[in-house]
Amino acid sequence: MPAQFLLNLFIAFLWMMFQDEDELRFATFFAGYLIGIAIIFLMHRFFGERFYLKRLFATVKLILIFASELVESSVHVLKHIMRPKVKIKPGIFRYETVLRGEWEVPALALLLTLTPGSVVMEVTPEGDAFYIHAMDVEESKEMLLKSLSKFEKAIMEVTR
C-alpha cells in the first residue's frame, strides 16, 4: 500500500515540475495527484495488491453504515422510553465473532456499544467472543445480529 501512495505523490510532483509554472501552485499539484490516481488505478494489478484508495472507500462505507444503524436503533430505544409502560426484556447473550486481532475486535465493540440497544459487557480473554447486553432480547435480537454481521463485513473490508 505505501508503495502505491508514494508513487502517486511522485507522479503529482513530476506533473507539477513539468508544468514549469512561475510559482508552486497547489491546484497544479492536486491535478497531478488526480492523474496519478487514474494511472495507478489502471496499473494496480501489477503491484499484486489492492488499489490503495479502496481502503478509503471502505472506511467511508463503514461510517455510512454506522450512521444509518445509529439513527435506526436510536429511534427504537426512544420509542421504548416514550411508551406509557416500559415493557422491555433485557438479556445477555454470547456472540462469536469472526474478527481477529487488536484493531478489528475493538472496532466492532466500539461500533456496537455506540449503537443504542446493545452494550458489550465482556470480551473473552481470547478475544473471539462478546457477551452483549441487549435492551430487548426478544424483539430486537434478530435486528442486532443482522447489524452485527453488516458491521463485521464492513470492518473486514477496511482491514483486510
Place this chain on the structure above:
Amino acid sequence: MNVSGIAEFIAALLILVGSMMAVVSAIGIIRFPDVYTRSHAATKSSTLAVLLTLSGAFLLFWINQSFVSVRILLGIAFVFLTAPVSGHMISRAAYRRKVKMSDTTVEDELYDVLHGEGKEREK
C-alpha cells in the same frame, strides 16, 4: 429564502432534534428498571443527541461566520471514542459487583462464566 437562510434553518432543526433526544434519554434514565438498561439510555441516545447538536453548531458557524471549527469536529470524535468505553466499563463493573438485574431479564449467558461454580473462591 436564500442559501444562508436555508442552512440556518437546517442547523436550528438539528439542534432542536438533538436537544429533544437529550431530554428523552434523560427521561429514560429515570424510567428504566436497572443499571444495565439505564446505561443504554445514558450513553447511547445522548451520543446521537451530542452529534446532532454539535453538527448543527458547526453548520451555523460555517455558514454565518464562514468559520470551519475544527474544535467542534474534534469534540464529536472524542465523544464517540469515550462514550462507549465508559458505558462498557460501568456495566462491566456493575456486573462484576453482582448488581441485581431487573426481574424482566429473560436470558443471562454470562452468569455461569463469571459467577459460576468454583469461581467464588478465586477472589
